[in-house]
Amino acid sequence: MGDERIAAVDEVPTDGTLLYTLADDGDEREAILLQLSDGTVTSFLNYCMHWTDVKLDTGDGAPVRNGDVVCRKHAATFEKDSGVCTHGPCEGAQLDRVEVAVRDGDVYLADGDYEFVRTGADEDDPVDLSTSPGSRLGF
Secondary structure, rough: OOOOOEHHHHOOOOOOOOEEEHHHHHOEEEEEEEEEOOEEEEEEEOOOOOOOOOOOOOOOOOEEEEEEEEEEOOOOEEEEOOOOOEOOOOOOEEEEEEOOOEEOOEEEEOOOEEEEEEEOOOOOOOOOHHHOOOOOOOO
């Protein structure tokens, strides 16, 4: 487990997120990659800390405003580098980090607890409209 290529660094947006899927003992979980202003890349599991069934990235990139990832459902904001919620109903909570490493322009899974499955949304998984861009917040 771990040390598997996820994507090229230049595929990770600076103003959004890149969705990918991990396996944890056979159970699939989604995660997001974020590129920081200094070019480093960080990763977190793909859910809001307020309601863990709400995805931050529904397949088209989570919105980023003023350098923070925004939950479309609750307007909670999370720092891209630390994952700490700085505003919203889960203020002070922290997103669950997934360890990644950048080598030679590529992002690799460096977290031994997970196996890499795929980059992007699962085409067979219907989008949950309650967490899609058409929910309570517009960007």
